[in-house]
Amino acid sequence: MRYLLIILMLSFPTLTFSQPNCNFYKIDSTENDPCYQACLLATEAEGGQGSRKSQGLFDKAIELCPSLDYAYYEKSVPYLKRGDLITWKKLIDKAVALNPTGRLGYRGWCRYQFVKDYKGAIQDIEKLDSLVKYDIGYSQNGDYHLNIVKALCYKAIGQKEKAISIIENQLQQDNYSPLPYDFLHLGVLKMEMGYTDEALKDLQKSIQLNSYLADSYYYLGLIYKKAGQYKSFKENMEKAKALYLKGYKRLDSYTEPLDKVYLADIQAELNG
Amino acid sequence: MQVGDIYFNSKIDDPDFKVCDDNNVLQYYNFGNGIQYEGEKLAINKYFIGELKSKGLKKDTGYITIRFIVNCEGRLGRFRVQEMGNDFNEKEFSSDLKNQLLNLTKGMSGWMVGEHQGKSYDYYQYLTFKVEGGSLVEIMP
Numbered sequence: 001m002r003y004l005l006i007i008l009m010l011s012f013p014t015l016t017f018s019q020p021n022c023n024f025y026k027i028d029s030t031e032n033d034p035c036y037q038a039c040l041l042a043t044e045a046e047g048g049q050g051s052r053k054s055q056g057l058f059d060k061a062i063e064l065c066p067s068l069d070y071a072y073y074e075k076s077v078p079y080l081k082r083g084d085l086i087t088w089k090k091l092i093d094k095a096v097a098l099n100p101t102g103r104l105g106y107r108g109w110c111r112y113q114f115v116k117d118y119k120g121a122i123q124d125i126e127k128l129d130s131l132v133k134y135d136i137g138y139s140q141n142g143d144y145h146l147n148i149v150k151a152l153c154y155k156a157i158g159q160k161e162k163a164i165s166i167i168e169n170q171l172q173q174d175n176y177s178p179l180p181y182d183f184l185h186l187g188v189l190k191m192e193m194g195y196t197d198e199a200l201k202d203l204q205k206s207i208q209l210n211s212y213l214a215d216s217y218y219y220l221g222l223i224y225k226k227a228g229q230y231k232s233f234k235e236n237m238e239k240a241k242a243l244y245l246k247g248y249k250r251l252d253s254y255t256e257p258l259d260k261v262y263l264a265d266i267q268a269e270l271n272g
Numbered sequence: 273m274q275v276g277d278i279y280f281n282s283k284i285d286d287p288d289f290k291v292c293d294d295n296n297v298l299q300y301y302n303f304g305n306g307i308q309y310e311g312e313k314l315a316i317n318k319y320f321i322g323e324l325k326s327k328g329l330k331k332d333t334g335y336i337t338i339r340f341i342v343n344c345e346g347r348l349g350r351f352r353v354q355e356m357g358n359d360f361n362e363k364e365f366s367s368d369l370k371n372q373l374l375n376l377t378k379g380m381s382g383w384m385v386g387e388h389q390g391k392s393y394d395y396y397q398y399l400t401f402k403v404e405g406g407s408l409v410e411i412m413p
Contacts, residue, residue: 050275050299081301082276083337083398083413089360115335116402116410117358253301255413262314 019043020070038065042074050078069098073106080114081254096124104128105146109139113255118153125150141252145170148182152258155189164189180210181250181257188219188259196223214244218261221269234270241266276396278341278350289349291341291394298395300342300413303386307413310382316399317411323376329406330366334358336373337400342383344392351378365403373401 022039029036038061045061047053058075061068076091092110096103108124111117125146128136136146144152151166167186171178187202200223206216221236240261243249250260277297291297300308307313334357341350353374357363377399386395400412 048274052273055275078275082299082396083339083400084276084354085335085337085400086354086356086360086362114412115400116412251306253304253306256307256313260313262312264311264314 035065035068038062038068038071042068042071045074050082067098069095069103072098073103080110085115101128101131104131105137106140108146109149112149112153113139113141113252116156118156122150122153125153142179143181143257144179145176145182148179148185152185155185156258160189160193164193178205178209180213181206183209184213184216184219185259187216191219191223196226199223212243212248214240214249214266215259215261217243218266218269219259225269237266237269241270276339278339278352278396280350285350289341289347290343291349292344292392293394296393297341298386298393300386300395300397302395303388308384308386309380310384313411315382316380319380319382320373320376320401320408320411324372324408326407329369331406332365332369333404333406334363334365335400335402336365336370337398338374338377339396339398340377341394342386342397343394344385346383346385348378348380348383369403369406 020039020043022036022043025033025036025039031037041057041064042061045054045057047057055075055078058071061071062075065071072091072095076088076095079085079088079091088110092103092107096107104124105128108121108128111121111124125136128146138145139149147166147170151163151170154160154166155163164186167182167189170176171182171186183202183206187199187206190196190199190202200220203216203220203223206213207220210216217236217240221233221240224230224232224236241263244261244263244266250257276299307316309316311318334355337354337356339352339354340348342348351374353370355363355365355370383397386393398413401408402410402412
């Protein structure tokens with residue numbers, strides 16, 4: 001049974017993490033450097049995420065090298081995923097204190113995704129932005145640039161104009177390629193603010209980028225409905241439903257994405 | 273042993289609630305399907321918003337997390353509660369709100385059996401309720 005559990009854990013999705021290069025700790029030292037040894041322990045932790053064995057290895061790594069933020073960070077993850085936010089925050093705060101530029105973006109994203117602590121997420125992302133001169137990077141799951149995450153947080157606390165402005169600014173950045181949900185969120189924001197023509201264009205762009213997403217067709221359908229274009233409304237809702245039933249919908253193994261559409265939403269519109 | 277494991281406690285747990293395999297209780301996210309509930313997350317939101325009686329509640333703010341097991345037959349048990357303020361420290365909510373959320377969680381009927389390749393598994397699930405001024409504002413995950 002334990003063998004089966006290992007197979008299952010390898011088969012199912014888990015968040016992916018970038019590991020540190022432990023050789024960094026040997027640059028000015030030797031293989032006996034406690035932080036090098038601690039890094040090896042932390043990166044080779046076995047037994048499955050959240051297991052007593054792997055958590056114990058992180059503890060040992062921290063004991064050997066109290067400045068190894070990676071060990072605190074990895075140790076914190078199962079608490080976050082399993083709903084123990086108190087323990088998670090204590091551990092991730094230590095990682096952030098040891099390595100602010102490396103961990104603030106991650107903590108900010110988690111405060112958005114798992115805690116709905118929108119103001120805290122904004123603080124973390126803005127703090128990171130103030131500390132670095134390079135691009136602040138992306139969410140842990142790769143769905144968003146952190147500036148888009150910040151915009152979604154502003155939306156969640158009611159500052160929708162600011163959210164629109166942040167997304168539009170991000171889309172205008174050199175060397176930035178829109179991610180699959182950028183125009184979806186922008187279109188929904190504009191629809192909610194009554195900027196119907198712009199919302200229509202943004203949702204059409206969303207479909208150009210990713211034509212296999214029920215959510216974009218649903219919101220496009222709502223716009224056509226409001227405009228009295230019932231044929232287009234119906235076509236888009238039917239498309240949304242067909243895609244949804246095939247599994248082409250927003251899905252995250254851990255949490256529910258913002259602006260996610262549900263089958264009952266689509267069906268309610270079709271039932272009129 | 274895993275982070276978040278919940279062991280039977282005869283003082284608070286229903287002795288009739290059984291798990292199929294105590295050594296192999298998965299996490300909800302292991303299935304890769306998100307929230308596995310009849311009617312999806314929307315139905316969970318509607319259930320709590322519809323059933324929670326917020327009138328007269330103390331104006332508490334923070335988070336209440338209820339973690340439990342959905343067994344291989346879809347039954348629920350071994351409920352545990354964590355209460356937290358917005359500062360991520362422990363805090364105590366009014367028992368009225370806490371008990372309502374706990375009893376409503378115990379009364380949920382739409383959790384699906386965790387299945388993989390035709391086999392049913394027990395799994396851990398949690399619900400975190402974000403509360404502002406005594407009102408339920410969001411439910412996670």
